[in-house]
């Protein structure tokens with residue numbers, strides 16, 4: 059029976075290692091030797107490996123004395139391997155339980171290498187997508203250069219003698235491209251190989267690309283340093299082998315087009331100085347044959363690299379980028395606007411009196427930006443600020459004196475490029491560039507209960523994955539100059555979850571100023587304005603969204619879990635319900651049969667008005683309750699899916715039940731009876747409410763906007779401070 063040695067180097071992959079080793083020990087092919095190489099891990103990985111060794115005698119662990127990298131660790135594994143065949147697994151990856159069996163099943167004496175297939179996943183539940191089709195051909199043949207396209211040595215079975223006799227090794231000098239010398243030699247010595255499609259290897263995207271990236275997720279700069287090093291060490295070796303030389307040259311040229319060109323577009327002068335000579339050193343080895351058929355412009359760039367002509371290289375590269383951009387803008391208004399933004403607007407002077415506001419991606423006129431805008435208008439009546447609001451679809455009810463621009467219109471880009479101040483409450487798109495002299499005040503949009511940013515263990519929103527989400531998030535947060543926090547509790551979370559190093563304005567929420575200052579008279583006129591009856595009490599139902607319940611990116615489903623008919627029959631004489639769904643919910647609920655009892659105000663601009671006119675709030679995990687607490691009105695928490703939301707969907711920052719100032723309810727009946735006994739509920743939760751208020755709301759004193767404005771403008775010499783009137787915090 060053929061014996062297979064599986065080699066797994068590991069270094070600090072505690073998050074994945076357990077599943078990785080399990081996928082190996084659960085292989086349906088039993089005759090395995092599992093060689094784990096600990097490359098000096100400092101986390102729990104070593105213990106995980108050792109626990110497996112206790113229960114599976116096929117496991118051997120080798121400990122490196124100093125950190126040696128993946129290449130050397132695999133080479134150590136090869137030396138130790140006693141199997142007839144060798145297979146490599148990375149410690150954050152996973153293999154299908156039949157992966158080895160399917161390869162071994164088709165081994166013949168002539169085979170030195172047999173390959174399976176590789177797929178990239180984020181979560182293990184995606185594996186179900188890859189269940190094999192009955193019609194799938196189990197074995198076919200592939201040119202080995204095509205099989206090892208990315209030059210990764212994973213997913214294939216190698217005959218040990220073949221590897222050992224030819225002394226095929228991984229590079230020990232580089233990390234990202236350590237596989238290249240290994241696979242080049244395999245390609246050289248095995249023109250065609252068997253390919254078994256349903257022997258599957260799953261490469262995993264990391265959940266945290268920011269603090270724990272995989273090698274492939276490292277920066278373009280690191281990639282260039284690594285790639286040029288490997289290329290210059292390999293190129294001389296294949297000098298007289300035309301097939302191999304052209305193959306590695308092609309790899310260099312592909313790398314140049316995919317990685318180098320993009321890197322150069324945004325590189326700093328220092329980076330360029332570091333990278334250019336290395337690229338030149340590599341390009342020196344390119345043979346004319348390899349690049350003679352490239353497009354003329356790239357050919358010129360490569361020649362300039364080869365002969366160290368820096369000026370020429372930069373000139374051709376600039377033209378290259380211009381042509382690329384130009385190609386993109388033809389036929390796409392969106393790209394044309396972006397191009398004008400970059401080429402024109404970003405070069406225009408910044409207007410130090412211009413302020414751009416955006417709330418919830420332009421969906422409405424609300425939140426902290428609204429409060430700051432209104433306060434600025436009051437404060438600087440005679441001063442010459444110009445205010446611009448961003449709207450998404452419908453123009454906003456702002457003062458007619460001020461301008462508004464549609465998101466992603468030309469006017470929007472001009473405003474974003476030339477305004478001194480950005481005052482925004484959600485993340486801005488990546489392609490909006492922050493210029494050195496611009497000031498970005500991120501107001502954010504709620505005290506966090508649900509996990510945020512880096513604290514989310516498994517991002518389930520569509521259109522992203524955990525690693526990418528965290529990377530984008532922290533890159534965005536790095537652009538913020540200021541971030542507002544409602545309380546100390548938020549400041550601490552924000553610093554960690556956003557990896558935010560700028561200035562936190564722990565001043566209370568400007569959007570809550572009005573809740574503190576409000577007078578009772580306004581309530582009735584507001585009700586009339588909205589079209590609600592004045593003789594009924596108002597229940598506001600404002601739940602949040604569920605990350606894993608969506609139609610598509612940015613558009614979420616919502617299943618109403620309240621029996622409105624029943625509520626109407628029990629509460630309808632005294633109450634009406636305002637339904638306020640979160641702004642990312644795209645569900646169209648048909649509420650026609652509840653007319654006169656349920657009012658859908660999901661698209662109503664400012665939720666503050668709804669807080670003011672309501673008599674009690676029903677919510678769930680939404681941050682609305684941190685604001686509503688200012689009003690001291692009763693709150694109920696309709697948390698019918700608490701376990702799922704807390705344990706699988708998002709995760710929560712605190713023990714919900716112990717902290718929130720109201721009961722957690724699970725059914726419509728419970729909601730009804732709680733509302734029927736609302737006075738006793740208020741008495742029961744009085745103390746918890748007070749404690750809650752002290753912890754989260756004590757800075758909400760009605761003057762938060764003033765404090766924020768004072769802080770951001772005080773560094774601007776041309777304005778008098780408003781600090782005399784501002785309470786010190």
Ligand code: C2G
Nearest residue numbers: 503504505506600601602638639640665680681682
């Ligand atoms: N909101 C609303 N209507 C709802 C829910 C929320 O108008 N039904 C508004 C409120 O102003 C709320 C804000 O959107 O404070 C954020 O909503 P959350 O439900 O807390 O959800 P999310 O947008 O994911 O923000 O730190 C806060 C977190 O980022 C949560």
